[in-house]
Amino acid sequence: MNLEQIKACLQAAGLEIIQESDLANGTGTQLRLQSGAIVNSYHTGKFNVQGKNQDPVKECLGVPAPQAVAVNGGAAVAKPVLSKVFVVYGHDNAARTELEAMLRRWKLEPLILDQLPSEGQTIIEKLETTIAGVNFAVVLATPDDEGHRAGHEDEKAYRARQNVVMELGMMLTLLGRKRVAILMKQQDNMERPSDIQGLIYIPYKDNLQKEAGLLLAKEMQAQGYPISLANV
Structure with a gap:
């Protein structure tokens, strides 16, 4: 950080x-x-x-609190606490910073690919290594690019960056649909990055925390993350 x-x-x-x-x-x-x-x-x-x-x-x-311990047959056993969250984003650095700050206030540890050491790995290898210890991913789909079918300029719409779509696909493969949430900024003007049914889309316009925070927290709670809704 x-x-x-x-x-x-x-x-x-x-x-x-x-x-x-x-x-x-x-x-x-x-x-x-x-x-x-x-x-x-x-x-x-x-x-x-x-x-x-x-x-x-x-x-x-986001400094983690000491882990609670459970007693099992007289022996103290560390109780695992889910805290790591993978964050995918495009060119909207302000939205990324807002999301990262929100996750840290929830006592979680956001993992952002370009902030992690490469150690000689390719992008795909780095993704696979990082996601090994993560149970949830949040994808920021922001209107960074524009596109349309060839010869159909009237269909022009905003799109997420190609790296966002690629990383979204990997997250879905590695974690499954229930563990990936897509935050759609200005969704009325956005082309969805996938037509796969059953994905978790959370729309917002300007205020990420106010408009999307509660829904995101509930989705992460359902996957075992210890988020107190009183702090959301």
Whole structure:
């Protein structure tokens, strides 16, 4: 999570930054909040939270809480908690940032392909490796491209980017229809990226959280994600 994403998340949560300064040896940036909390953001993409009133900041940035344990025959067994969510998006960076901040406020960990290390893998290999530990994907279908049948310019309509359609297909194959939600921005002007029946389409116009957040949270709850609707 880079500095700009941290700042956007804090701003969306109403956490005011009162001071921004460089860390020692140029390793990153320190953000001081009005609440007394401190966020150290490093150029490596890592960050940590210090100071007072850390809980709201950690919740906003998606720092996972300690896992609960269940006792089984006297032995403590870690209880698995679903938290990772794969995010697919096109050219609408503002929508991606809004979605990422919302997921982090729900104490989830959004995984975005271009923010993950490639380690010499092809795009398809990277997708397959990343999705191995994920149980849900959210696809942002935004009106980034235009298209129509050859010779039928009157049918011109907005479309999602080709990479979005490709990654959507992979998510459906790897996770199944119930574990993939497609957020359709301005759907009245959009051509749906697939004519497959039974997909989860959630439309919204301008405010992603207000118009699509509750429906998305309910779909993810149904797949085992511990989202409190009181926080949506």
